Amino acid sequence: MTHSPFLTVQNVSHVFGKKQQVLANLSFALPAGGFTALVGPSGVGKSTLVRLLGGLLRPSSGHIHYANQPDGQPPSIGLMFQKDNLMPWRTAYENVRLPLEVLGMAGQEVDTAVNEMLALVGLSGFEHNYPAQLSGGMAQRVALARALVHRPTLLLLDEPFGALDALTRERMGQELLRIWAALPVTVFMVTHSIQEAVLLADEVMVIGGQPATIRERIHIRLPRPRTIAMEGSIEFQQCAGAVRQAIEAINGE
Numbered sequence: 001m002t003h004s005p006f007l008t009v010q011n012v013s014h015v016f017g018k019k020q021q022v023l024a025n026l027s028f029a030l031p032a033g034g035f036t037a038l039v040g041p042s043g044v045g046k047s048t049l050v051r052l053l054g055g056l057l058r059p060s061s062g063h064i065h066y067a068n069q070p071d072g073q074p075p076s077i078g079l080m081f082q083k084d085n086l087m088p089w090r091t092a093y094e095n096v097r098l099p100l101e102v103l104g105m106a107g108q109e110v111d112t113a114v115n116e117m118l119a120l121v122g123l124s125g126f127e128h129n130y131p132a133q134l135s136g137g138m139a140q141r142v143a144l145a146r147a148l149v150h151r152p153t154l155l156l157l158d159e160p161f162g163a164l165d166a167l168t169r170e171r172m173g174q175e176l177l178r179i180w181a182a183l184p185v186t187v188f189m190v191t192h193s194i195q196e197a198v199l200l201a202d203e204v205m206v207i208g209g210q211p212a213t214i215r216e217r218i219h220i221r222l223p224r225p226r227t228i229a230m231e232g233s234i235e236f237q238q239c240a241g242a243v244r245q246a247i248e249a250i251n252g253e
């Protein structure tokens, strides 16, 4: 991981309609190749921030600057949400291929890219299964492969494992770390789980308030590769405690 910023958010505010201000004056940077987690109460503006970072929404004021991009132009992004949003009439392979079709790619390079990504997420052998023939965890793996198949430089995850059971979720977190380590990609992940945020990320950002501001940025110094056993460490407990305290302070306002 390098420490040069991949993107820089400067004084970004967002207002929906005429006066519903959701985000106020956010400034932060995401390190290139880093893993940042975002937590905060429901409805605070986390998904709005994801959309701003991905260039799907323009900030009402302020700037988002992406390194090595013409100013204001977002880089190639991969997106993944709580719901897998797979097309039920397409196989796993055909779902993963979709972004490449949209980009107008065809032929052998498409086949290679799709198969490489399916292998990376651990789904070789399930290419021809339809979504209804996959478990929830497998469907999320397909969604992750689809988000990454065009090799985006920024991966935006909005509660990607929120619909999974606790054990599958833990496993998927570990898988995500393995995949992230194998790719040159900067990750920004929204999660409701403090445990997940601390175990996966380099930094946990807490936002709160109406409009939301950054309340805390907690640097996680746990070594990598991270393992679930690290949840028992003092560093983990201290970080999780700091995140919880920040959230409780917001809830107590």
Ligand SMILES: Nc1ncnc2c1ncn2[C@@H]1O[C@H](COP(=O)(O)OP(=O)(O)OP(=O)(O)O)[C@@H](O)[C@H]1O
Pocket (backbone or CB within 6 Å): 016, 017, 020, 022, 041, 042, 043, 044, 045, 046, 047, 048, 049
């Ligand atoms: N397109 C939109 N038009 C108007 N208001 C919106 C729009 N999108 C979001 N909002 C409002 O902005 C606020 C923040 O929404 P957002 O979805 O970003 O919250 P969130 O933190 O992701 O919530 P959750 O944890 O429940 O997913 C909410 O009050 C929501 O109603």
Ligand SMILES: [Mg+2]
Pocket (backbone or CB within 6 Å): 046, 047, 048, 158
């Ligand atoms: Mg949301």
